[in-house]
Amino acid sequence: MNRFWSVLFLLVPILGIATVLMAMYGVAPLESAWLPKSLSEAGDTIDQLFNGIHLLSAFILAGTVFTIGWALWRFSDRGDSNEKALYVTHNTKLEIAWTVIPALILIFLAFFQMKSWAENKMDRPTVTVDGVTDFKPPMVMVKAKRFGWEFYYAGDDGVVETEDDIFVENLLVLPAGEEIVLQMESRDVIHSFYVPELRLKQDIVPGMTQFVWFNAREEKEIEIMCTELCGWGHYMMKAKLDFVSRAQFDAWIEEQKSAYSPEFKNAAELSALLRDSNKSFAAKFSNDARPQLKLKIN
Amino acid sequence: MAEVTVENSITPDQKGNVLSRFVWTYVFATDHKVIGLQFLFSSLIWFFVGGFLALAVRWQLAWPWSDMPIFGHMLFAESGGQMSPGFYNMLFTMHATIMIFFVIIPILAGAFGNYLIPLMVGAEDMAFPRLNMMSYWFMWPAFVCIILSFFMPEYGAAAGWTSYPPLSVFQGDAQSLWLLAMVFVGISSMMGSINYLTTIIQMRAPGMTMFRMPMTVWGMFITAIMQAFALPVLTAALLMQLSDRLLMTGFFLPENIAVNNGVATSGGGQVLLWQHLFWFYSHPAVYIMILPAMGMVSDIISCFSRKPLFGYRPMVYSITAIAGLGFIVWGHHMFISGMNHTLAMSFMVSTMLIALPSGIKVFNWIGTLWGGKLQLTTPMLFCVGFVSMFVIGGLSGIVMSAPPVDIVIHDTYYIVAHLHYVLFASSVLGVLGAIYFWFPKMFGRMMNEKLGKIHFFLTFVFLNGTFFPMHFLSRMPRRVADPYIYEGLKDLLPLNQFMTICAIGMGLTQLIFVANFFGSMFFGAKAGRNPWNANTLEWTTVSPPPHGNFDVQPVVRRGPYEYSHPSTECDFFPQTETS
Numbered sequence: 001m002n003r004f005w006s007v008l009f010l011l012v013p014i015l016g017i018a019t020v021l022m023a024m025y026g027v028a029p030l031e032s033a034w035l036p037k038s039l040s041e042a043g044d045t046i047d048q049l050f051n052g053i054h055l056l057s058a059f060i061l062a063g064t065v066f067t068i069g070w071a072l073w074r075f076s077d078r079g080d081s082n083e084k085a086l087y088v089t090h091n092t093k094l095e096i097a098w099t100v101i102p103a104l105i106l107i108f109l110a111f112f113q114m115k116s117w118a119e120n121k122m123d124r125p126t127v128t129v130d131g132v133t134d135f136k137p138p139m140v141m142v143k144a145k146r147f148g149w150e151f152y153y154a155g156d157d158g159v160v161e162t163e164d165d166i167f168v169e170n171l172l173v174l175p176a177g178e179e180i181v182l183q184m185e186s187r188d189v190i191h192s193f194y195v196p197e198l199r200l201k202q203d204i205v206p207g208m209t210q211f212v213w214f215n216a217r218e219e220k221e222i223e224i225m226c227t228e229l230c231g232w233g234h235y236m237m238k239a240k241l242d243f244v245s246r247a248q249f250d251a252w253i254e255e256q257k258s259a260y261s262p263e264f265k266n267a268a269e270l271s272a273l274l275r276d277s278n279k280s281f282a283a284k285f286s287n288d289a290r291p292q293l294k295l296k297i298n
Numbered sequence: 299m300a301e302v303t304v305e306n307s308i309t310p311d312q313k314g315n316v317l318s319r320f321v322w323t324y325v326f327a328t329d330h331k332v333i334g335l336q337f338l339f340s341s342l343i344w345f346f347v348g349g350f351l352a353l354a355v356r357w358q359l360a361w362p363w364s365d366m367p368i369f370g371h372m373l374f375a376e377s378g379g380q381m382s383p384g385f386y387n388m389l390f391t392m393h394a395t396i397m398i399f400f401v402i403i404p405i406l407a408g409a410f411g412n413y414l415i416p417l418m419v420g421a422e423d424m425a426f427p428r429l430n431m432m433s434y435w436f437m438w439p440a441f442v443c444i445i446l447s448f449f450m451p452e453y454g455a456a457a458g459w460t461s462y463p464p465l466s467v468f469q470g471d472a473q474s475l476w477l478l479a480m481v482f483v484g485i486s487s488m489m490g491s492i493n494y495l496t497t498i499i500q501m502r503a504p505g506m507t508m509f510r511m512p513m514t515v516w517g518m519f520i521t522a523i524m525q526a527f528a529l530p531v532l533t534a535a536l537l538m539q540l541s542d543r544l545l546m547t548g549f550f551l552p553e554n555i556a557v558n559n560g561v562a563t564s565g566g567g568q569v570l571l572w573q574h575l576f577w578f579y580s581h582p583a584v585y586i587m588i589l590p591a592m593g594m595v596s597d598i599i600s601c602f603s604r605k606p607l608f609g610y611r612p613m614v615y616s617i618t619a620i621a622g623l624g625f626i627v628w629g630h631h632m633f634i635s636g637m638n639h640t641l642a643m644s645f646m647v648s649t650m651l652i653a654l655p656s657g658i659k660v661f662n663w664i665g666t667l668w669g670g671k672l673q674l675t676t677p678m679l680f681c682v683g684f685v686s687m688f689v690i691g692g693l694s695g696i697v698m699s700a701p702p703v704d705i706v707i708h709d710t711y712y713i714v715a716h717l718h719y720v721l722f723a724s725s726v727l728g729v730l731g732a733i734y735f736w737f738p739k740m741f742g743r744m745m746n747e748k749l750g751k752i753h754f755f756l757t758f759v760f761l762n763g764t765f766f767p768m769h770f771l772s773r774m775p776r777r778v779a780d781p782y783i784y785e786g787l788k789d790l791l792p793l794n795q796f797m798t799i800c801a802i803g804m805g806l807t808q809l810i811f812v813a814n815f816f817g818s819m820f821f822g823a824k825a826g827r828n829p830w831n832a833n834t835l836e837w838t839t840v841s842p843p844p845h846g847n848f849d850v851q852p853v854v855r856r857g858p859y860e861y862s863h864p865s866t867e868c869d870f871f872p873q874t875e876t877s
């Protein structure tokens with residue numbers, strides 16, 4: 001029976017590491033389980049960190065839990081000897097070793113990842129015009145609200161929050177292969193802007209303004225998720241994110257300009273949202289949604 | 299005996315009728331053991347309530363919008379038994395609230411802290427028995443508030459256990475009850491922690507120096523310090539949110555936001571302030587929920603390895619280091635909250651550092667096993683399970699302490715996997731091990747070993763089946779009632795169904811424990827004073843110990859881990875034994 005328990009504990013690192021490797025290298029049935037394919041260089045760096053730390057963890061998991069399983073196998077009391085257990089209270093050299101080595105690994109990790117964090121969250125892109133360097137202006141102003149996304153494209157003046165902004169709801173079309181800056185604000189509670197493919201997430205806090213930037217390398221249609229609980233309809237707060245070529249993008253923007261009409265069509269938009277959720281009972285919560293400025297739904 | 303004597307003016311009315319005797323013994327109980335058992339029983343009952351809520355959450359994730367078994371038709375007759383998305387939010391909110399504030403903290407600090415501290419330091423009771431009684435009494439207003447909140451129109455608080463404003467400020471009345479309940483739980487823990495600190499500092503038996511205390515007592519001691527310093531901050535924050543809701547104070551509300559067609563707020567507040575205050579308590583709370591378990595596991599592993607705890611002093615220092623660092627890592631919950639991004643760097647460094655003392659503890663537990671003469675009893679299996687699961691929980695902690703990686707996995711099921719490996723697979727396994735270990739002392743009877751081992755095996759297998767696959771859901775946001783609304787997550791349905799089946803199995807497995815617990819209480823084999831041949835003081839008195847604990851004042855002559863000492867005949871050497 002003692003052997004049975006040690007095998008049980010030995011199975012932990014074996015199965016754990018096997019499944020982690022399967023997910024990491026895309027082996028069936030976990031081929032698509034972990035993160036989707038990265039769409040940006042910044043995302044690749046995060047993936048390398050993610051995989052690297054997991055491999056290191058797998059190594060440590062194997063080392064420690066194998067030792068536990070082996071200790072159970074080797075040192076279980078089978079009642080066949082009268083020898084007592086080893087009387088050992090400590091071993092200073094060993095203890096210094098297993099403090100200092102992990103410390104060095106952790107310090108290395110801590111410094112190693114700072115660059116990626118700075119690129120993703122701190123070094124906001126800049127542009128130099130006429131010898132003056134300033135932050136790159138955001139292309140789109142994102143307004144998060146319960147339970148949807150409003151996108152205001154900077155119009156011809158290239159500045160968001162002006163008269164000529166182009167408004168689209170729950171659909172964000174952007175050119176691929178360009179560095180894009182988004183400005184984000186919330187209308188009501190905290191939301192979070194999450195695009196798994198871009199390895200991008202940022203909470204949108206009411207009363208604060210956030211900026212995110214990214215550069216997608218492929219044309220692809222993906223999704224924006226809300227990852228901060230924002231009320232009963234949190235689960236349906238999604239938007240489509242469509243990366244297209246520059247030419248397609250310009251044509252699309254022109255189309256949006258002509259479609260512009262300052263009408264209030266909140267009822268139609270709301271029912272579309274509800275149809276989308278495909279849940280009949282959701283209707284009884286509809287008093288929860290505010291009348292919204294609605295221009296065009298794709 | 300230390301100079302503090304316990305004056306206990308409330309005594310059971312021996313001559314009264316059955317009812318008055320019951321009231322005096324169980325309601326006005328000042329005996330630390332009775333209070334400990336009160337905490338134990340109420341926590342175990344809430345454990346099952348919290349477990350049901352978790353199964354309902356899993357049900358929705360595996361078979362979204364299908365009829366909920368049993369409760370569906372009672373609560374949602376008009377929709378044919380499917381839960382509403384708001385109800386789903388209530389489920390995970392109350393699951394976390396109950397498991398953290400009504401189960402793990404009270405069972406570790408309240409039940410085992412109360413029961414074991416005086417026995418292990420050789421005191422006849424707590425320093426303040428009536429304060430101790432009050433600390434249990436204050437759990438009951440909290441219970442009442444939470445039970446009431448289930449009968450509110452929205453079926454309970456639904457803003458997450460973190461209750462981030464502004465959402466929480468605009469929730470229904472259940473949120474006010476939730477806040478009140480948390481205030482009462484906080485007061486209860488505060489009273490407990492003052493009592494533990496005083497008892498441990500003032501009432502240790504002669505010869506019981508600080509460095510002769512068992513790790514259990516050290517774990518409780520450090521936990522009590524953390525509670526005493528962190529809880530006031532949470533209580534203040536809870537009252538601020540309550541006044542935001544009821545008095546429109548606007549501590550956490552910025553200008554010009556409007557929720558539910560309401561009037562725009564007048565502003566002046568800061569949304570992030572709540573998160574800082576909340577996590578300043580709630581990150582230490584994470585350690586409050588594991589340090590006592592680490593202490594108990596250390597004692598149990600040493601006892602069943604028949605070998606001294608490897609590196610006793612480093613173990614004490616590492617618990618202290620975890621507690622100290624635990625106060626300066628809260629920002630790692632807020633890496634992408636909009637907090638200053640440079641600040642994230644310093645929180646990352648302190649978070650990485652906390653892995654060090656945790657690692658030292660794991661290595662020392664393995665060092666204790668190595669070369670021992672291991673007796674694989676049920677409590678021992680649970681504790682070895684604790685160590686191996688804590689390794690997984692700790693390693694995923696290092697993964698998420700890296701801020702760039704946290705960008706991806708924050709608020710996804712990876713976090714859910716991590717926290718369940720630490721809180722369920724570690725803390726709860728430790729608690730179950732401790733129940734199997736100290737049950738003979740508490741009730742004078744042994745628990746059934748065979749049932750205990752089946753319970754361990756099934757729990758261990760099912761918990762890994764439930765929580766390990768969650769690591770692979772690092773693109774699936776948590777707290778989402780229907781993740782499959784996203785095209786990119788549709789393929790995760792089979793994995794979620796597998797996890798739900800394992801979770802149901804894990805829930806059913808606990809019935810074995812219930813049967814074993816109550817069966818053994820009445821029919822278990824009689825346990826003597828020291829069924830496990832352990833060294834610590836609680837095993838020198840009768841099982842269960844009488845009021846006042848010890849027949850003679852114990853005098854401590856050595857540390858608690860002198861197993862297999864070369865100079866002794868048998869393989870244990872009780873702390874009180876004359877050499």
